[in-house]
Amino acid sequence: MAQLASIILYCLTQLNGERTIYSIFHLLNGKKSSQTIQDAHLFSLKNFFGVYEPLSRESFEEIIQWMQESEWICNGGEQRFLLTPAGKSFLGNHPLPEFLNGWDYHPFTTQFWERLSLFIQVTSNLVFQESRYIPIQKNKHVHQWLKSVLKEIKVPRKEMGAIVYSELVECFNDANEIDPSLLVFRLTGFQQIGLTASQTAKRLQLEYHDYHIGFLNTLHYLIRKISDNATRLTVLAMLIHDLKQENELTLSSRKTQKLLNQGFSPEMIATYRQLKLSTIEDHFVEFALNVDDFSIDTYVDSELQTKILEISNHSATKKLKLIREKVPAATYFQIRLVLAKYGDR
């Protein structure tokens, strides 16, 4: 579990005892709550957002337990954990997966994999001129996508396989930090069925959690590589050209945003939507994080903004309470807005 452990250790370092251990669980799960989204930004943990969606609470707790027994972390009370010297040195010796980009890619990582695996299976069977086979992906949307893409690709069917092969090899060839086997052995082709995740882990002698992280790292590497070289990788580019980053706001925030754009104040929106003011404030913090042209100047004057940032940087904390003690003129809402807007930079 070295790989997953180093991610958790890194998260704990960033959180610095200011959040509970479960904020990491929610982060890895990609929970779409204001709190988790803010934490991801505030503590610069965006890369790990949603990189382990299937992780269960039980497994997570077991891992934490194990890390505690290995004396890499110690319990600081209230479910807050800190790194021990052993934990720090472990983290130093186990670099983080380099290509994880959870924040940008997690909304379509699964979709990308479904597309890629079906696309390879179909291409392989085209190459071997086989039309009777069971598609290994059942998702109807992916089937529809494939149909339309096959029409668009203007490559002779018989050459498709060779082109896809050379494009994939080009992607993987100059990646020293990545083992393409993690992904390649899971692909299905003509009369050759791909391995399941657990089979691949076993074959490559990887622990299951680490395999999962490594697989995702490889997928994210591939997505990045394809989008950076989309003009050259003409066939693989079809896999991602319509995968856009969704608007990352929660549904409820979007409603609030609409009302805000009509000129309503936070209080009026709360009354109108019959929600607590604190909920609406959460939404505003989300805007500060995600909406580039959202200005917080209306809610915090610039002098106060500077002061809050200074205190935060100076005492190296994101704990609202500590900041508030030193800037009594600011409300919690104002502090959160400032940290959300500028705290990450």
Add this chain to the structure above:
Amino acid sequence: MELESILEKHFGYHSFKTGQKEVISSILAGNHTLAMLPTGTGKSLCYQLPGLILKGKILIISPLLSLMQDQVEQFKRFGEKRVIALNSFLSTEERNHVLSSLSSYKYIFLSPEMLRIPFIMRRLQDLDISLFVVDEAHCISQWGYDFRPDYSKLGDIRQKLGNPLTLALTATATSKVREDIIASLRIEEINKIESTIDRPNIAMYVENVPDYHDKQDRVIELVTNLQKPGIIYFTSKKAAEQMASLLVDKGICRAMPYHGGLDQNSRILIQQQFIFGQLDVICATSAFGMGVNKENIRFIIHYHMPMQMESYLQEIGRAGRDGLPCIAVLLHSPGDEQLPIHLAEGELPSEQQIDWLFKRISNEQRLMDVRVQLPNSFKELGGFSDIQWRMVEDFVNSPHRHTSQLEELQADFKKLIKERLIVKKKNIFQMKKWVESTLCRRELILQYFDETLSGKIPFCCDQCGLKLNDYQTGQQTLTLKENEQLWKDYLAKILTNRELSK
């Protein structure tokens, strides 16, 4: 055109399997038909081929959603695109789309609960139906092991659709069940085509293992020596998982577990790996097998006793579809019947759960004239499993309910549950009796389905002197070379066709 040439042209087969031609001819001659064909004889061909000749639609009622998807895919693979499945997997949007273009399909698969929806029934009534197919027809009978209350309404449905030409299909039905099917569908004259359920190339062997704990070791011995590929059936997921890792860790063979607890993607991959010979052995629960068309399975081992003779027959029937010799081994230890009994009880709602449910309904004053609408939250609150809850819903929606008084309903439901448990236990004891018998296994199975054995066959069963040695494998090879393969070679192998580029 002759039937054979249609078969060859559309399906690529040269000849029919047992019973297929008789069934198809009977339908084309306009006779209602009840067909009992052994597992693995391609029942779907019996309506797919007539569909190429008959003018109107072919309606197929099937209770198994997963199987339905398989069948639709199978149709498509053989180039038949005018096929659709109407079931609860479809979103409302998809369903509306399908319903509005229903007339463009030739083969329409339906799950029985879809027939409960009046709007769908009206759409079906507008169609010109050439053939009404009831798949897994034994589900109609409450004597069947897999009774589905929804199925008992098919007689009404048939009538509402104008009594179309009907084909009832089943693999395993005793004569009592067959009578029930005919009565329930309200068909007066029916052509019965009952090919024997016997599969002479499958030898049967029951082995007593005095201590249950020795079963794992025995399986390892068996799997080491028997010709592969094979399937080992378990009643519990955990036992299946354990056995699979044991076989792999000891280097006996390439094995994987298969059960309902795996995600859909892994299930598809494992099934396909087995079909393409990348795995030697599947350690499975009864979830494995439907829709798996693999010809060369050489053994079936039962680690646990199945719940009834019908399941046993279905499961061993997956072996030897190529007609070559193969063996079914059942391992039996004293007290083995406890597990299936326990399971049978667990499938039914308990007395306490029923009491709780009805108390809750009356508290909420959800008493209505015809139909009690059950909120789904009750399922969780009452701790009902999926299977239990299906029984509750089926009962509540049953057309045969004559009362709206809660107390009477409650009593009726309890009575139904009790009856189901009696049937299930009877089936288990039937199975146990067979296991413990000292008579010819084959003869007893045939007897159960009201058949008689026409003549002695050479490799029959343990009681007739069968030796397991005859099914041993000659070679002891196991090298997992592919582990050394590099990703680039693998990729080249699936994406480039050397013969083509020459």
